[in-house]
Amino acid sequence: MSRKNIITILFVIAFFGVGNAQNTNENSLSVAVFSKKLEQTKDAQLVDVRTPGEFQNGHLKNAMNIDWNADDFTDKVKTLNKEKPVFVYCMSGPRSTAAAAKLKEMGFKNVYDLQGGMMKWRSANLSEIKKSTSKGISLVQFNEMIKNDLPVLVDFYAEWCAPCKKMEPYLNKMSAEMPDKVKIVRINADENTEICKELGVSALPVLKLYKNNQLVWDNLGFVTEEQVKKQISEIKR
Known part of the structure; x- marks a missing residue:
């Protein structure tokens, strides 16, 4: 051939x-x-x-x-x-x-x-039917939440999200064990549609790490506890 x-x-x-x-x-x-x-x-x-x-x-x-x-x-x-x-x-x-x-x-x-x-x-800002009038926290409220002397880690999650459930235990553990190193805020994406739209959160899970009101790291998808702690520790260097 x-x-x-x-x-x-x-x-x-x-x-x-x-x-x-x-x-x-x-x-x-x-x-x-x-x-x-x-x-x-x-x-x-x-x-x-x-x-x-x-x-x-x-x-x-x-x-x-x-x-x-x-x-x-x-x-x-x-x-x-x-x-x-x-x-x-x-x-x-x-x-x-x-x-x-x-x-x-x-x-x-x-x-x-x-x-x-x-x-x-x-x-994509397409129309939907809403039976609930609540859109969750506003961007102004969110900006107040991330004002802190400590790094602020925001976790966007949902009850149906399998990776979110897998990450939840170690995030809760970090919140209890590291209160002097990081403030952890968890936001239910289903109940806070407007802030998700404002921040471009269109898939889950999403972690956003802030320092002095500035975004220093964000992650889409599952990430390990060790990787998250590494990002937090690097802020202080």
């Missing part, structure tokens, strides 16, 4: 490999695409797969709440029309991705998943 033919075969394999990867994720839509497609689809079935508490704090217009983690999720989605498009979302993405896969497995033909969930939706 000539070198040219080998190169051609490799190109074809690479091309179809990329194509298959794209097809796998073709129904996972960005906020802009999801919003536009939802608006243009007359018979859309919009499903919020978060908990009822999260749903009450704000949801997309015309969304029905079917909790992915509830025991009756499968029974409830059976009431949907498999022939009509289904749009699913959660708070940050993982639950809706799992729910979308389940729906496809059950035979639903067109399922669209919102990348980044409500956090990305809110960051």
Whole structure:
């Protein structure tokens, strides 16, 4: 076989490999695409797969709440029309991705998943229905909270966030054991949507470390206790 033919075969394999990867994720839509497609689809079935508490704090217009983690999720989605498009979302993405896969497995033909969930939706300043009038602390209140002679570590978390739960015990331990070295503030992202929007918190968990009202370090995603303590200790150098 000539070198040219080998190169051609490799190109074809690479091309179809990329194509298959794209097809796998073709129904996972960005906020802009999801919003536009939802608006243009007359018979859309919009499903919020978060908990009822999260749903009450704000949801997309015309969304029905079917909790992915509830025991009756499968029974409830059976009431949907498999022939009509289904749009699913959660708070940050993982639950809706799992729910979308389940729906496809059950035979639903067109399922669209919102990348980044409500956090990305809110960051894009798109409209939502709020049953609760509380938006949590304001930016002014937040700035007062980080005024301190000590470094201030702000933890943005949510009850549904697995990495947040994993970090919670050591953050609580640090707060109890290091009161003379750092002030730790935990902010529930679900209950404080406005400050999350103001500070660009669109995924969780997020840690922000302040000194003299200035942000000196921030981190998205899980981080170990040792890494956090290292950042705090480096402030004093």
